[in-house]
Amino acid sequence: MLSRVANNLCWLGRYLERAENTARIINVNSNLLLDLPKSISLGWEPIVDILSYRELFYSNHKEAVERNVINFMVADRKNLGSIISALSAARENARTIREIIPREAWEKINELYSYAKENCQKAQARRSRYAFLSEIIQCNQTITGILAGTMTHDEGYAFLRIGRNIERADMTTRIIDVRSASLLQDTETSQSAFENLQWMSVLKSLTAYQMYRREVRLRIRRPDVLKFLLLENRFPRSLLHTLQQVEHCLKQLPNHEDVIMQIRVVENHLLEANPQSLIQEKLHDFIDDMQLGLNTIFDKINETYFYHQQ
Amino acid sequence: MAIRWGNYKVANLHDELLRASGKPRPYAEDLCEYLRNLTDAEILEYKAGADSAIQVMGITFRVYNDEEGSIDRAWPFDIIPRLIDKKEWENIEVGLKQRVKALNMFIDDLYNDQNIIKDGVFPADLLDKSKNFLNECKGFSPPLGVWAHICGSDLVRDNKGTVYVLEDNLRVPSGVSYMLENRQVMKRVFPEMFEKLNIMPVDDYSSDLYDMLAAMSPRDIAEPEIVVLTPGIYNSAYFEHAYLAQQMGAELVEGSDLVVGEDDCVYMRTINGLSRVDVVYRRIDDWFLDPEVFNPESTLGVPGIMRAWKAGNVALANAPGSGVADDKVVYAFVPDIIKYYLNEEVILPNVPTYKCVNEDERAYVLENIASMVVKPANESGGYGMLIGPHSSAKEHDKFRKLIQEDPRNYVAQPMLILSTAPTMVDTKVEPRHLDLRPFILSGKDVKVTTGGLTRVAMIKGSTVVNSSQGGGSKDTWIVDMEGS
Incomplete structure (x- = not known):
């Protein structure tokens, strides 16, 4: 097996997992904040810290308020750890090895990226956030399943x-x-x-x-x-x-x-x-x-x- | 009934399936009868069936698009095949073999003794001005003297019925995968016709290609390592590169996957470490092949691969420098070239070609430019051409100037009225112009594909068949009438 192909597969696995994990973290934090009293304000900054993007974040944002952090973690292409960046990178990796992975998996990865791209604004509103992130997670799970079952x-x-x-x-x-x-x-x-x-x-x-x-x-x-x-x-x-x-x-x-x-x-x-x-x-x-x-x-x-x- | 052959107008045309309205050619009788009996609903169903087969098989070509990067587009496919009588085809096949044999001898001669120039058959100054002649190849001769291992020659038929060679593609001809896939699609769409007619199969191409490439291996081993070298996913023919690699069981590699060692051998980077490569079926142009020798900026190529090739440690197909014989000025000399090397008369004629480099021919072209097709020597894909009858007086003047400034770079041909074949337009049939690209493999022996890729101009009246400019394709059936 070519080193390039192996490397692409490895990073495909990483990027997909990263998108899923980021979605989970945001989901959980949203829930947690609703449960905590106002006096214990954990806020959104720790989410930026989890992925060690503090510097990049504060170069573009003044405050780690919900709106900024969500945008940074979901839709910001400058942030290589954002969901959209991870999915975009996953898709590019998958594209170069289309002959190696099952066709269905490639199609699903493509679909997942398109979904994220078109719907990332849904992550801003609390009402639609859960549904959006759940879709990202489930789609990832489907891809994992397709790969396990058909590759x-x-x-x-x-x-x-x-x-x-x-x-x-x-x-x-x-x-x-x-x-x-x-x-x-x-x-x-x-x-x-x-x-x-x-x-x-x-x-x-x-x-x-x-x-x-x-x-x-x-x-x-x-x-x-x-x-x-x-x-x-x-x-x-x-x-x-x-x-x-x-x-x-x-x-x-x-x-x-x-x-x-x-x-x-x-x-x-x-x-x-x-x-x-x-x-x-x-x-x-x-x-x-x-x-x-x-x-x-x-x-x-x-x-x-x-x-x-x- | 949806298709009425009586309404199909072929006046002043040569149609591949009908000799006159309502009168199919003998080898097309069964097909025309079959099509005549289809209802509109059946036609729509078959078209949809073909489209979904193309989708499922992922037959695409790539178009670059700023917003999305590259996108895959399905190449328009027409469900009515183009038929050729096996008897006629056998003659074409012999003609193609003759042509490619002579062209390979010509290239080998140009890079070595240049006898054809010494003997005054080919002018020395034409070679001096050739963009595709590579000094780096001088004095070298690849195994068996074969330079153009894979050649795609474009054939056209005029309205008198004569088949001409329009051009030879000796660098990185593409399209063969569509020929193979079109057949797969047709077998799904019209299985009945394959039972009824004696249609010659096409699918041994991949194994012929493999055998030819394997025979080029510098190492005498049972399973030489063959790779297909692609510029990558953004190339318009990437589908074909991947397809052929898969069909041959060869690795599909990019330049960065290969490395030339200090021993001047080519290796590919694998998870097991470096692994020796024997044959590279390269689908990137000479100019990008080796940054040490050609374009130093190239990231598509492999530094040192020319060294390895000249040391005889790796086979390159096609050999670098093969393009010297496919420019459109050399084309005009092919009948002389065949005569010179093989002492044979040319079997497949050239389209009459005026070399603007000769004064009297140039004068004729400048005079008659409005009725001619003017082509630059080194372009492909239909770029930089003038189609006189379809152009304005302003464009005619522009090309007159271009020709006078650089006569070596231009040839001109009379405007041919290309043959047609019935093509589906909604649920009706209309004639559309087409050509044919057979592929010729040269190794220990010379093999020609059974038929080739028929490209059809989907736009009414158009003769431009290139996929990048609105062309589509058809399956090509070589029909054995004696066997049926």
Whole structure:
């Protein structure tokens, strides 16, 4: 398989996952803000921070008010992390590999982009926002389904899944980091009702709430949430699961030894983590380590398969 | 009944299916009878069936559009096929083989001994002014002396019924995928006709192409690595590049996928690392092929690929520099070229062509420009042409000036009245002008496609068949009358 094609598949997976995750985050934040009292004003700034676009955002906007942030995250083409940019990039990637992916998948990706382009104003009004974002999410899920159900599970498919899981791992760590650092007080004993709400929103951002509830029947507590999101290998958006998926996909590819070794390093560090003790700075540092680890893994993949030297 | 052949007017025309109103040619009798019995509803149904087959198969060509980037457009397809009697076709086939054989010998000679110039058959100064002659190719001869491995020659028939060669495309001729796909569509639309008539198949082209390319491999191995080199998704013929790669089981690569090593071999970047490439079926022009040698700005090409080619480590099809033999001034010499190399008379005639470089011929052209077609030597796709009878006096003057400024760059031909074939307009049939592009493969032996791509001017009275300018296509049936 050509390196260019493999690279495009990998990024197709990443961009689609990114659009979906961004839609989920906005949806959840909209809901959360409606529940919180005016005195606890979390606002929209953390959404900008999750994707590390603070600088770009403030170069174009004075205030992180709802209107600006929504526009920035949904429809702003200057923001490469916006839903429209991610979908546009996904479409361009898919276009160059149309012969590789099933026709239906290409058509659906095309359709998704057109839908987002024509309807992104719907994200501004609270009334129509949910429907718009849900459509983005569901369309993505459909594409994932088409790919799983109709594409040969060959090397190309492995690259697609690698991209998807790397992006998912990246997003999971970002959400945990931003939400816990800037929003949540780590008062372990005195759980206020609102902290509860906030941890719920972290779970919901990752569609983990329902699954968490089935696993952990107790009251929502930070260590349990962290444990679930980081270490529950049966939950498809947990960090451990995504890493294992990448490893699993790599095993179908040639020359995977070095990359897998790199994954094991990150995985071992993750498995040693004690969610109970991960508070404030410690949690932030730990997440930083994980992010760096993910970067190293992705660099190694790039080097091994896409940009190898002569 | 929807189609009444009695109302179909072919006066002063040569029609491919009817010799007169209501009188089909022998090989078209069954088809005309079949079409005559169709109701309007059936015609609409078949047209819709063809359209949806084209949609489903994704048969498109690409048009660049500022807002959306590139868009795919379905190429207009007419459901009434164009028929040729196998007996006539066999003669055309022999003529095409003769032509391409001589052209390859001509190119090889130009880049080496230039005997044809020494012997005074081809003027030296014409070569000096040729844009497509590449100094980089001098003194080189590719395996078997074949330069133009894939040639697409455009044939037309005039209203007297004579078949002429209008031009040869020796660089990167396109259209063969439409020929193959049109047949697939027709088999879905008119399966009955394929049972009834003896229609020669076309679908061995992909394997013939593969065999020809594989035979060019510098390494003597069972499965040489063949790639199709495309300029990328924005090229109008990208569909064809992808299609042919898929049909041959070859990788479809872009310039950046290939790299030339210090050993002067070509490699492609794969997830397994670098992998040696033996044959490149390149669909990008010479000028963009190698930034080390040609256009240094080119990002479509592969730096060093000319080095690799000259070292004999990779085969390029078509060979760089083949275009020297397809400019429209060289065209005028093809009968002489055939005579010179093969000592044979030309089987397929050229359209009578006036070389503006010769004083008396130029005088004739300047005098009669209003009734002639004037063509620049190095353009393709119908660009930069003057169609005298359809142009204003102002345009005539403009071309008179152009010719006088640069006579080498122009040839002129009398305006031919191209043959027609019945073409669906709503649920009726009307005559539309057409041409035919067969493809000729040259390797160890020479092979011609069975028929070729029939291009039809969908606009009434028009003779412009190019896809970029309102042309469409038809399936081409070579009908074996003796076998039926």
